[in-house]
Amino acid sequence: MASTLGVLEALLRNPGAIATKLEVKQLLKALLKRPGAITSASEAKQLHAQILKHNPSSPLYTSTAICVYSNFKLLNQSLLLFKTLQSPPSLAYKSIIKCYAVNGRFVESLASFVDMRASGNTPDHSVFPSVLKACAFLLDLRLGEAVHGCIVFETMTTRDIISWNTVIAGNAQNGLHEDALAMVREMGGAGLKPDIFTLSAILPIFAQYVDVDKGREIHGYVIRYGFDKDLYVASSLINMYSRCARVEDSIRVFKITRQRDTISWNSVIAGCVQNGMFDEGLRLFRQMLKDNVIPGSVSFSSIMPACAHLTTLNLGKQLHGYIMRCGFDDNVFISSSLVDMYAKCGHIRTAGWIFGGIKGRDMVSWTAMIMGCALHGYAEDAISLFEQMKLEGIRPNHVAITAILTACSHAGMIDEGRRYFDRMTEEYGIRPGLEHYAAMADLYSRKGKLNDAYQLISTMTTPTGTIWSLLLSACRVHKNVDLAEKVASKIFEVDPENIGARVLLSNIYANDGRWKEAAKVRMTMRNMGIRKNPACSWIEVKNKIHTFIADDKSHPLHDEINIALCELQEKMELAGYVADTSEVLHDVDDEQKKYLLYGHSERRAIAFGIMSTPAGTTIRVIKNIRICVDCHTAIKLISKIVGREIVVRDNSRFHHFRDGECSCGEYW
DNA sequence: GTAGGGTTAG
Numbered sequence: 001m002a003s004t005l006g007v008l009e010a011l012l013r014n015p016g017a018i019a020t021k022l023e024v025k026q027l028l029k030a031l032l033k034r035p036g037a038i039t040s041a042s043e044a045k046q047l048h049a050q051i052l053k054h055n056p057s058s059p060l061y062t063s064t065a066i067c068v069y070s071n072f073k074l075l076n077q078s079l080l081l082f083k084t085l086q087s088p089p090s091l092a093y094k095s096i097i098k099c100y101a102v103n104g105r106f107v108e109s110l111a112s113f114v115d116m117r118a119s120g121n122t123p124d125h126s127v128f129p130s131v132l133k134a135c136a137f138l139l140d141l142r143l144g145e146a147v148h149g150c151i152v153f154e155t156m157t158t159r160d161i162i163s164w165n166t167v168i169a170g171n172a173q174n175g176l177h178e179d180a181l182a183m184v185r186e187m188g189g190a191g192l193k194p195d196i197f198t199l200s201a202i203l204p205i206f207a208q209y210v211d212v213d214k215g216r217e218i219h220g221y222v223i224r225y226g227f228d229k230d231l232y233v234a235s236s237l238i239n240m241y242s243r244c245a246r247v248e249d250s251i252r253v254f255k256i257t258r259q260r261d262t263i264s265w266n267s268v269i270a271g272c273v274q275n276g277m278f279d280e281g282l283r284l285f286r287q288m289l290k291d292n293v294i295p296g297s298v299s300f301s302s303i304m305p306a307c308a309h310l311t312t313l314n315l316g317k318q319l320h321g322y323i324m325r326c327g328f329d330d331n332v333f334i335s336s337s338l339v340d341m342y343a344k345c346g347h348i349r350t351a352g353w354i355f356g357g358i359k360g361r362d363m364v365s366w367t368a369m370i371m372g373c374a375l376h377g378y379a380e381d382a383i384s385l386f387e388q389m390k391l392e393g394i395r396p397n398h399v400a401i402t403a404i405l406t407a408c409s410h411a412g413m414i415d416e417g418r419r420y421f422d423r424m425t426e427e428y429g430i431r432p433g434l435e436h437y438a439a440m441a442d443l444y445s446r447k448g449k450l451n452d453a454y455q456l457i458s459t460m461t462t463p464t465g466t467i468w469s470l471l472l473s474a475c476r477v478h479k480n481v482d483l484a485e486k487v488a489s490k491i492f493e494v495d496p497e498n499i500g501a502r503v504l505l506s507n508i509y510a511n512d513g514r515w516k517e518a519a520k521v522r523m524t525m526r527n528m529g530i531r532k533n534p535a536c537s538w539i540e541v542k543n544k545i546h547t548f549i550a551d552d553k554s555h556p557l558h559d560e561i562n563i564a565l566c567e568l569q570e571k572m573e574l575a576g577y578v579a580d581t582s583e584v585l586h587d588v589d590d591e592q593k594k595y596l597l598y599g600h601s602e603r604r605a606i607a608f609g610i611m612s613t614p615a616g617t618t619i620r621v622i623k624n625i626r627i628c629v630d631c632h633t634a635i636k637l638i639s640k641i642v643g644r645e646i647v648v649r650d651n652s653r654f655h656h657f658r659d660g661e662c663s664c665g666e667y668w
Numbered sequence: 669g670t671a672g673g674g675t676t677a678g
């Protein structure tokens with residue numbers, strides 16, 4: 001069945017490749033069992049076209065198409081088909097009732113439910129949540145009671161394992177987790193043992209609750225009864241472990257599962273990506289393709305965040321091409337992940353273009369775009385998107401609020417940020433969490449309002465090392481040694497191993513000429529056995545990533561890069577550039593300091609990029625730490641001298657250098 | 669005979 005569906009997926013992507021009527025018939029039959037295999041509206045339309053072409057009058061196929069359309073909330077399409085049915089089968093009724101309900105058409109939803117009963121079809125748990133919701137909305141208590149009676153009647157008559165499973169799955173999928181689990185116990189009491197259907201229905205509950213102990217218990221049961229051969233159970237287990245941050249366990253389950261399909265691959269790939277194991281996720285994705293498993297839309301939305309986090313634009317673009325050829329680009333999960341990927345890889349305009357084309361944007365799509373604008377310093381765009389989202393009736397959640405606060409922070413918009421922060425509880429019913437305090441502390445810090453930041457953080461019950469570190473880094477920029485010492489001691493209280501904080505403190509001392517104290521901090525680090533990561537920058541040229549580490553001479557074009565940098569230097573000095581050596585934290589003379597600045601990794605990466613790409617090409621460089629003040633000034637001039645746009649992503653945001661200016665407006 | 673399991677922003 002898995003391979004049949006694989007062929008179906010391929011077929012839907014390439015309708016021209018259809019061979020025989022018989023094949024299509026078999027495929028439609030396979031699909032009848034699993035309408036969820038269709039994951040985008042365009043696939044749904046192609047499916048519909050196939051049905052019209054081969055079996056226009058089959059009520060079962062028509063019902064399947066209705067079911068698929070209703071999964072995408074496409075009420076008009078569903079209705080058009082529904083009206084062609086003389087006596088709609090149960091599936092058609094169930095789908096239309098659900099579709100009415102998700103579109104807020106409760107009266108019609110209830111009317112269809114009544115029709116369904118009158119036609120002699122028995123409703124099951126897949127429709128009761130919609131109907132009850134409609135009753136609650138319309139305050140139709142009498143009908144609500146009748147529906148409830150119908151549910152009780154339904155569960156009372158047929159109490160075999162299948163009806164139990166239906167009821168348990170219905171509850172589990174509709175958020176009634178405790179009821180579902182109670183039913184499993186009750187079923188056990190009635191002498192019925194959970195089977196593969198029961199288990200795959202309740203495992204997602206433990207995944208959501210992040211209850212690895214219960215999950216493990218189930219796993220033990222699965223092994224005792226030999227259910228671990230079942231693909232559905234295996235995928236649920238893989239998912240449960242990865243949601244509980246036990247990605248090694250989920251990989252182990254995956255590896256011992258002999259039979260694999262697209263979904264079990266997706267589970268393990270998503271598990272890796274969600275737990276930050278991006279390279280392993282990509283390795284598994286490639287392995288899946290090698291094993292001739294056809295990726296579905298979920299495969300792409302699972303792997304795309306890996307490209308976003310690793311900023312592997314080329315791979316992201318390749319996947320995007322593949323996605324378009326598959327017709328998956330109208331899937332909201334995929335398009336949101338593309339918006340995020342392009343934004344994180346520096347292509348904010350492409351991100352905006354994709355965002356503009358998304359039909360049925362959800363909160364995640366909006367937030368991805370808002371956060372993209374925030375990272376690029378386009379706060380006004382972020383704010384207008386945020387307001388537009390609210391106008392479209394989407395209530396922001398805590399992530400969306402974090403995004404808008406981040407936008408304000410990266411543009412130094414204190415008043416706006418403060419207003420969103422102060423009103424978030426009242427307006428959106430969300431109390432400030434760690435991430436909101438962090439964004440506000442960052443906003444004050446970047447703007448140089450160090451005391452305000454200190455006050456704000458102090459009001460928190462348990463401030464983390466990470467939040468204090470934001471302030472410490474601002475103390476470095478704004479050269480406030482006294483506050484830095486105070487903040488650093490707070491950090492070491494809660495997080496003695498914090499490498500970044502020790503490096504910062506040492507640099508703050510060095511910047512103030514207090515070489516002895518700086519050396520002492522370095523000594524402590526050495527004694528603790530911690531080393532900082534070296535500063536490095538990288539650039540992708542012709543599909544190859546070139547990495548530059550500060551003062552490293554190993555690049556094959558090292559000498560040529562030096563010559564190019566010297567030539568640039570002369571032109572920059574003619575344009576008025578004076579090296580700012582205040583940020584060179586080595587106890588050496590000024591001439592030496594100037595020389596050290598040229599060794600900064602981002603400059604070498606940019607010089608290399610200019611040498612190896614055609615005139616006018618945008619240069620994109622990524623750096624693992626913050627750009628230094630002198631490089632920032634230098635890159636502005638370079639962008640003007642060579643007439644190129646230079647995009648640099650440091651550890652917290654993007655800088656777009658163009659014609660002697662930077663988009664960050666000096667906030668970074 | 670159970671329309672079962674996997675996905676996007678932080």
